[in-house]
Structures are given as structure tokens and as C-alpha cells.
Amino acid sequence: MGKSSAKRWKKKKNVEAETNEKGVRKQYEEIVKENADFETYYKLQKICPENEWEDMMKHLRESLPTTFRITGSRTEGRALLHVLQKHLIKDAVLAGKSDPEADIGAFPLPWYPQNLGWQINLTRKDIRRNEAYFRLHNFLISETETGNISRQEAVSMIPPLALQVEPHHRVLDLCAAPGSKTAQLIEMIHGEDEGIKTDGFVVANDLDNKRCYMLVHQGKRLLSPAFIVTNHDASRYPDVVKTDENGVLKKFKFDRVLCDVPCSGDGTIRKNVDVWKKWSTSNGLYLHQVQYQVLKRGLELLEVGGKLVYSTCSLNPIEDEGVLHRMLKDAEGSVELLDIDLPHLKHSKGMSHWIPCTRDMVQYSKFEDVPEKWQTTVRPTMFPPTPEEAPKYHLDKCVRVLPHKQDTGGFFIALLTKTRLLPWENTEVEVKSERDPPPAAKRDPRGPPKKIRRIGGFKEDPYVFMSEDNPIWPQLRDFYGLDTSLDCTNFLRRSEDGKIKNIYITTKAVRDFVRSNEKDVKIINVGVKALVRVDKKWTPCDFRLSQEGLPSLSPFIKDRRVQLPKEDLKAVLLNDDDKDKPPLLELLTEETRKLVEPIERGSLVLDIDLQVEDDGPLCKLQLVGWKGTNSLRAYIQRNDRVHYLRLCGADVSKYEKNKFKEREEAEAAELKKGDAEAEGNDNSMDVEGNGNGAASPEESSDVIEPKPIKVTSS
Ligand SMILES: C[S@@+](CC[C@H](N)C(=O)[O-])C[C@H]1O[C@@H](n2cnc3c(N)ncnc32)[C@H](O)[C@@H]1O
Structure with missing residues (x-):
């Protein structure tokens, strides 16, 4: 055995020994939460006041409290909040009073609207100790599974709030997966619950095809008909078009754009402890370019007067203010930073000065000093504005959330507006393209697309909107008494021929977007499932309703x-x-x-x-x-x-496996057995016969197995 592998083996063994002693199973070697370059770099950047440095580092080394949002429709969200506050939290707080060791620190996040964002610090130990904690934990698990609660890092909830989305907005989320911010954007679009009548919609995009399906899941979970998933490199997102009343194709621009760009993620270090080992300045230097390109494309796709949020979960000014400074400079006054209005969010202002460093931690104050071998890594665009120029960019309007201010992860957010077209944008809005002429109002004269499209090597099934001469339409209309105001072209399916299995529903605005853009935009998913074929059950209608599409279809169902x-x-x-x-x-x-x-x-x-x-x-x-x-x-x-x-x-207790009660009962049984043995009277058979401690087969087949929501080191 070589020296190094012997050393590794020994280290592993030590960890195992520690594991056994504490009785806690750990699969990985303990990560040392130190990185000298990280500390040197951020001290140099003056990321926080000197007297707060130790506090910040202490927080970075601690695990993150659990935070979640109550999601879904407003009235149902409020109902769930009522149950959570009035019963589960209240019981848990009462339990905490008689248990001084426990402080689950449950409180609504002060800056999140309507008390719908929460922080809580439940450990495994707490859950085992107290039944009220156990019940609260079980509630959080099962409501997360139904999608009525979303676990989400507190700081990750900020960008959609900063974007000020209103129900009529057309929103583009350029780097969207897994979709926690997308979910917030969708909720905002449906704020006034207009169902399929809403003009607003959300396009969620991601480069990674597999991750796009996480986005599809978000749309389903939130039952949104006004949601489109696309799959492109955001920095080269295709031009999108719309068809005006005269049938002319014009460039389509979004009212709101979110650029939550890929980043080095050192703000997530409390959760992703691997960052301690892997952190170096090179990650930020490498990402600066793609971050700039995504932001630039986002601004090009933004309507004049619209708003864009640029955010990262990195504290590094090269990925944050550095990207914005470069963009503002290139935009020549056509883009401006705005203040972010979140009164109870404690944060630091954006910086106007920073110092680029190479991987070997050599710092440079101007590009001319960078040696040739580093000039492809440290680029001229990464340097801060001169002190004379700095005031015109207002980089102080950016928001940096530092972990020690409100016990969160680290994050960076900037809100921008586009005041006029970018210098390189074409003022001509009409599109001179070889695309097909636009469809007429109700029926698409082109008919359904004939072939499965291939974009970027992937096959995409066509989106086929229903036409009035489809025999399914009168059947649905008559059986459910559908209101005449429902346009059957809001229904679509994903295949051109064969027996229709599912019928989806979407909004007019989304349908128009799809029809005008499906040739050039790789659209992964649109709308929600409204109707499902029922084959074997006798009923005059071949399609049953689907819960996913019910909020959209329900206003039109009269019978x-x-x-x-x-x-x-x-x-x-x-x-x-x-x-x-x-x-x-x-x-x-x-x-x-x-x-x-x-x-x-x-x-x-x-x-x-x-x-x-x-x-x-x-x-x-x-x-x-x-x-x-x-x-x-x-x-x-x-x-x-x-x-x-x-x-x-x-009472939903029959659906919960109450491990807490089971353990209590098992302990009581043990005690009884011990007492009996001490008395020389072995009645253990009676104990078993009483059924103490064991769930009946009925119960055990009908349980929600609780999974821990937080693993802390306590
Ligand atoms: C920071 S995560 C986004 C998190 C997401 N906004 C959320 O709240 O759940 C970055 C995402 O960007 C995607 N991505 C990376 N490079 C991209 C690119 N060039 N274009 C589009 N998406 C990209 C990654 O696949 C990843 O899902």
C-alpha cells in the first residue's frame, strides 16, 4: 500500500471511529470548513466591515436553518397558513416552553409578503424528543409532498420579489431549473386568479434538457395554464416574434426577465460544504463571460420600460458588480440600476471597487499590469470603474445579502430597467423573415404541423390545437355544459395522429406565442392536463376531468x-x-x-x-x-x-406513522418487561399480545413515512 493511500485509509478509519462513538452515521469524511484563499480574497474585497468578519465566518461554518414558502392559490395558501400557525406552530412553541433545551426558532421571514415565507430550526433530535415537534415535522413533510409547501433557501426567494411581477406580465426566466424562483413567478402571474383569461405568462428556460423536466413539474404542481418551458442556451436565446392584429410578424419582447445565472455558488457554502474544499478565484473569472452574455441577451429580449433582475448565489464582485459594470458601460445609458424595495431585508450595498486576482492569488489593480499568460483569464472588462466614473453607474443600488445579517445564505441581486433600445439593437420592430404567414384568428390555415420537428438534435412532438370540427369538441361541450365563451383552440394535444389520450388547456396568449414561435424555439412543454381519456368505465363522455387543469376549465363548466x-x-x-x-x-x-x-x-x-x-x-x-x-x-x-x-x-393521524408514539409505547413495554423480570414474573407474551408498540398491518400500509427535513449537527 502506497503512503498516500494508507494515509487516506487511516483518515477514513478515524472518521468511522468517531461515527461509531457518536452513534451517527456519516458517509463522507468530515469537511474542514476552512479555505485560506477564500478568506484572503474576501478580506481584500472588503466584502463586509472588519468588525463583522468573525461573525460572518462563524455563520458561514454553521448549517443553514430550514426555510419554506406556502405556495399555491392565495385562498388555499391562507387556509394552510391558518392551520400551521394556529395549531402546529402554537403547539410546538408551547412544547418549547416546557423544554428549555429546544428552540425551534419558528418565525415568518420579516421581508416576505403576507407571512407566507418561514424559517424553522427543527433538528432530528427535536423531532425525537417531543410529539408537538414531530407533528409539525410530519405536516411539513406531507404538505411538501403535495406541493402546498416549498422548501427554498430564504435568499433564493428574493429575486422574484424584486422583479415586481404583475398578472398581465410576460415573464422570461432564462436560467430557471430546478424552478423554485419560477414557481414564485407563476404564483405572481396567477395572483388575480383569472384562469385562462390571463394575458400574462411565464417562459422558463434552461440549457440542460433533463433539468427542463423539473420545470415541467413546477408548472403541473402549480396547475398553471400560462406556463411554457423552453430549452436553449440563454446567451443565444432565439429571437421571438408575435403576430399583430394585421397579421404582421413583429419582435416579441418580455415585460420582465429573470437572469439567475450559473455562478460559483460560494453563497451556498453553508449548504454545499464542498465549496470549502473547491473554492478558488478561477471559478468566478471563468464564469464572468457567460454571465455577461446571459445578461446581455436578457436585456435584448426585454421590452423598453421593462425590468430585469440579475442574481447570483455568489459573493464575488467579478460575478456580480463586475458583470453589471461591464453591461452598463456597453449599454451607454440605455440600461439603469433601480433601488430594490424590500424594507425588512438586511443587506449591504453594492460595491464600486474590487480587485481582480488570479488563481495564484496575485492581485491586479489595472489590466496593463496583468502578465500576458493571465490575460485570457483576467480580462479588461473585469476591472472596476475609476473613482471618477463610478458615481454614474450607481452600483451601490445592488443588494448583497451576507449570511450573518439574518442567518441566511449569501446572495447578490440587482434590478435593472431598460430606458431605450440597446445601442446595437435594430430599431425596426417588424420582422423580415421567411417564416410562414401568421395563423388566422381561430383555425390555423396551415393545419397541424406535419412533422416532428428536430431542433438541436432533439425530437419534439408538435403542439396541435383543437379545431371546432374535431368530433371530440361537441362531446365535451354537451356533456359538461361548457360555456360558449370557451374557445376550443385553448385545448391542445401533443400528437398529430392516433387516439388522443390527454387534452391540455392553455391561454390565448400562450397559444399565440407557441403558434408564432414553435419553429425556432425549442418548446418542451405548454399548458396543463385538463381531460384524460377513460376507456373502460361506462360513461357517455370519453374524457374525465383532471385536477391539474380544473382551475382553468372550471369557470366554463355549467353542468x-x-x-x-x-x-x-x-x-x-x-x-x-x-x-x-x-x-x-x-x-x-x-x-x-x-x-x-x-x-x-x-x-x-x-x-x-x-x-x-x-x-x-x-x-x-x-x-x-x-x-x-x-x-x-x-x-x-x-x-x-x-x-x-x-x-x-x-383527524389525519391514521395517515401518519407516529414514530414518536411508537417509540414511547415500545419504551413503556420495555419498562414493563423489565419490571416484570425484576419481579420474576415474565409476562412478555402478554405485552406482545396487547399489541403495544406495533402498528397494525392496516396502519402500516397507510402511512406517510416521515423523512427528516433538516439534518443538523446537534
Ligand atoms: C443558479 S441555477 C438556477 C436556479 C433557478 N433559477 C432556481 O431558482 O431554481 C443555474 C441554472 O442555469 C442553467 N444554465 C447554465 N448555463 C446556462 C445557459 N448558458 N443557458 C441557460 N441555462 C443555463 C443550469 O442548468 C442551472 O439549472
């Missing part, structure tokens, strides 16, 4: 709706544990039964005006249901069932 009181919703949800035994109509109140019985078999809408407790908000729910011969079922996922039961105030 096949039932108003359910809360108690009937509970009855339907609580009696649906067996796939082959749907809840029977006899379980419902007489009034509801009278309403449901005459309805023909098949899919329908369940409307519920849910008052969440006497003092809680009123929440209007719509669920897809299925009327069987003698039964009524809510056609939703099991996790969603638990969510709605929670909002109804029902």
Missing part, C-alpha cells in the same frame, strides 16, 4: 357540478381507503344525496365553500369527482386527500 358541505367532503375523503370500494352515496347527507343521485355516471366537479374553523379564512375548493352508480369519489391523490382533510379540521 355536472355538486356543492358539497364540509361534512360530506370529509365523508368522501375519509371513506376512500380501498381502491375497489368507493365511498357510497348513503354516507352523504340527504340533501347532497338528492343532488348527486340524478347525475349521470362519470366525471364531475365538487364545489366546496370551506370555512377553515370558525375564525379561519373561507376557501373555495374545486375537486374533480367521479359519480358511480351508488358512489361518489374525489379523484385526487392520496397526499392531497390528507391535505384537504387537514383543511377540514379532520
Whole structure:
């Protein structure tokens, strides 16, 4: 065995020994949270006042508290917030009072609107110690699974807030995956809940094709018909076009653009501890160019008067102010920095001076001093403005969030506006292209695209919008009583021929965007699933409703709706544990039964005006249901069932594996056994016979296995 491998082996062994002693399983060697170059570099940049340095470093070495947002529709979000605050947090705080060791530090983030962003510090140890903590933890896990809660780093929530998105805005998120900020943008677009009537939409783009499917998932989770996923290199995002009322193709510009660019990520060091080992100045130097190119393209795609946020999770001025300074200089006054209005967010102002350093930590104050061998790495554009020039760029308007100010990760955000066209932009707005003429108002005279398109080597299925002569349309219209104001071209499918399995729904604005751009833009996904073919069930309509598309379609459905009181919703949800035994109509109140019985078999809408407790908000729910011969079922996922039961105030403990209680019972059983043994009376068989400590097979098949939401070193 060579010396170095022996050394490695020894080090590993030491870690294992430590692991065994503490009884904690660790798969990786302990990472030393030190990096001399990191400290030298950021001290040199004066990233924080000298007297705060130790505090900042201390925070960087600590793990990050858990933060999350309550997502989804506004009324449902408020309902869930009510349940969280009034019961789970309150119980946990009460428990904390009798347990001085525990401080779960649960509080709403002071700068996040409407108390919908939270910080909490639950450790594994806490969860094991106290049942109230366990319940809170279980709630967070199961509501995260249903998508009603999103775990997201606090600082990552800032850019969409800074962007000031309104429901009518056309928004482009250029580097969007995995999509936590995209989710916030989508929520903002649907703020006024206009359904498919909204003019606003979000285009989420990522270079990585696989990561684009994470974005597709976000759209589904948020049930958004106004959402498009594209797959391009943001720095070379294709020109997009629109068709005006006269059928002329014009350049399409976005009202809001988010450039959350790829970065060295040293602001995430509390979470990604590997950064301690890997950090060097070369990452920032390498990324500066691509960051500039993405920002430049973002500004080109922005409407004059529109706003753009540039953000990174890096503290490095070369990736932050350095990129902005270069852009502002090139834009010659056509782009300006704006103040960011988030009153309770503690932050440092952007810097107007910084010092580029090479990988070997040699610093240069001007490009002329950079030796030739480094001149391709340290570029002239990376240097700060001269003290005389600096005031005209207002780089102090940028926001740098330092970890010790509010116990967060590190982050950088800048808000820009475009006051006129960029110097190199063509003033001509009309597009002279060889593209096909625009489609007429309702039917596309070109007919559906004939071939599967190939862009960048990938096959994309065509987007085929429904036409009025499609035989499915009258069937849907008559069965569900669809309002005449619904335009059937809002429906689309993803294949040209064969039996249609799923029908998606989208907005007019998105449909127009797709029709005008699908030849040049690689569109991965559009709209939400509204209808699904039902093959084997007897019903006059071949398609059932889908929960994903219900908020979009529901305003147009006049027939096949039932108003359910809360108690009937509970009855339907609580009696649906067996796939082959749907809840029977006899379980419902007489009034509801009278309403449901005459309805023909098949899919329908369940409307519920849910008052969440006497003092809680009123929440209007719509669920897809299925009327069987003698039964009524809510056609939703099991996790969603638990969510709605929670909002109804029902006891959901049968769906939770209460490890806390199990352990208590097992300990009690052990104790009893020990006592009995001490007395010379072995009744362990009785203990087992009592069923103490073991979940029944029924329970164990019906559990949400809690997964830890935070692993801290405590
Ligand atoms: C910082 S992450 C974005 C995080 C995301 N905005 C969020 O909040 O979940 C950067 C993303 O940029 C993507 N990316 C990297 N280079 C890109 C490029 N040239 N064009 C578009 N996306 C790019 C990466 O695949 C990655 O998903």
C-alpha cells in the first residue's frame, strides 16, 4: 500500500471511529470548513466591515436553518397558513416552553409578503424528543409532498420579489431549473386568479434538457395554464416574434426577465460544504463571460420600460458588480440600476471597487499590469470603474445579502430597467423573415404541423390545437355544459395522429406565442392536463376531468357540478381507503344525496365553500369527482386527500406513522418487561399480545413515512 493511500485509509478509519462513538452515521469524511484563499480574497474585497468578519465566518461554518414558502392559490395558501400557525406552530412553541433545551426558532421571514415565507430550526433530535415537534415535522413533510409547501433557501426567494411581477406580465426566466424562483413567478402571474383569461405568462428556460423536466413539474404542481418551458442556451436565446392584429410578424419582447445565472455558488457554502474544499478565484473569472452574455441577451429580449433582475448565489464582485459594470458601460445609458424595495431585508450595498486576482492569488489593480499568460483569464472588462466614473453607474443600488445579517445564505441581486433600445439593437420592430404567414384568428390555415420537428438534435412532438370540427369538441361541450365563451383552440394535444389520450388547456396568449414561435424555439412543454381519456368505465363522455387543469376549465363548466358541505367532503375523503370500494352515496347527507343521485355516471366537479374553523379564512375548493352508480369519489391523490382533510379540521393521524408514539409505547413495554423480570414474573407474551408498540398491518400500509427535513449537527 502506497503512503498516500494508507494515509487516506487511516483518515477514513478515524472518521468511522468517531461515527461509531457518536452513534451517527456519516458517509463522507468530515469537511474542514476552512479555505485560506477564500478568506484572503474576501478580506481584500472588503466584502463586509472588519468588525463583522468573525461573525460572518462563524455563520458561514454553521448549517443553514430550514426555510419554506406556502405556495399555491392565495385562498388555499391562507387556509394552510391558518392551520400551521394556529395549531402546529402554537403547539410546538408551547412544547418549547416546557423544554428549555429546544428552540425551534419558528418565525415568518420579516421581508416576505403576507407571512407566507418561514424559517424553522427543527433538528432530528427535536423531532425525537417531543410529539408537538414531530407533528409539525410530519405536516411539513406531507404538505411538501403535495406541493402546498416549498422548501427554498430564504435568499433564493428574493429575486422574484424584486422583479415586481404583475398578472398581465410576460415573464422570461432564462436560467430557471430546478424552478423554485419560477414557481414564485407563476404564483405572481396567477395572483388575480383569472384562469385562462390571463394575458400574462411565464417562459422558463434552461440549457440542460433533463433539468427542463423539473420545470415541467413546477408548472403541473402549480396547475398553471400560462406556463411554457423552453430549452436553449440563454446567451443565444432565439429571437421571438408575435403576430399583430394585421397579421404582421413583429419582435416579441418580455415585460420582465429573470437572469439567475450559473455562478460559483460560494453563497451556498453553508449548504454545499464542498465549496470549502473547491473554492478558488478561477471559478468566478471563468464564469464572468457567460454571465455577461446571459445578461446581455436578457436585456435584448426585454421590452423598453421593462425590468430585469440579475442574481447570483455568489459573493464575488467579478460575478456580480463586475458583470453589471461591464453591461452598463456597453449599454451607454440605455440600461439603469433601480433601488430594490424590500424594507425588512438586511443587506449591504453594492460595491464600486474590487480587485481582480488570479488563481495564484496575485492581485491586479489595472489590466496593463496583468502578465500576458493571465490575460485570457483576467480580462479588461473585469476591472472596476475609476473613482471618477463610478458615481454614474450607481452600483451601490445592488443588494448583497451576507449570511450573518439574518442567518441566511449569501446572495447578490440587482434590478435593472431598460430606458431605450440597446445601442446595437435594430430599431425596426417588424420582422423580415421567411417564416410562414401568421395563423388566422381561430383555425390555423396551415393545419397541424406535419412533422416532428428536430431542433438541436432533439425530437419534439408538435403542439396541435383543437379545431371546432374535431368530433371530440361537441362531446365535451354537451356533456359538461361548457360555456360558449370557451374557445376550443385553448385545448391542445401533443400528437398529430392516433387516439388522443390527454387534452391540455392553455391561454390565448400562450397559444399565440407557441403558434408564432414553435419553429425556432425549442418548446418542451405548454399548458396543463385538463381531460384524460377513460376507456373502460361506462360513461357517455370519453374524457374525465383532471385536477391539474380544473382551475382553468372550471369557470366554463355549467353542468355536472355538486356543492358539497364540509361534512360530506370529509365523508368522501375519509371513506376512500380501498381502491375497489368507493365511498357510497348513503354516507352523504340527504340533501347532497338528492343532488348527486340524478347525475349521470362519470366525471364531475365538487364545489366546496370551506370555512377553515370558525375564525379561519373561507376557501373555495374545486375537486374533480367521479359519480358511480351508488358512489361518489374525489379523484385526487392520496397526499392531497390528507391535505384537504387537514383543511377540514379532520383527524389525519391514521395517515401518519407516529414514530414518536411508537417509540414511547415500545419504551413503556420495555419498562414493563423489565419490571416484570425484576419481579420474576415474565409476562412478555402478554405485552406482545396487547399489541403495544406495533402498528397494525392496516396502519402500516397507510402511512406517510416521515423523512427528516433538516439534518443538523446537534
Ligand atoms: C443558479 S441555477 C438556477 C436556479 C433557478 N433559477 C432556481 O431558482 O431554481 C443555474 C441554472 O442555469 C442553467 N444554465 C447554465 N448555463 C446556462 C445557459 N448558458 N443557458 C441557460 N441555462 C443555463 C443550469 O442548468 C442551472 O439549472
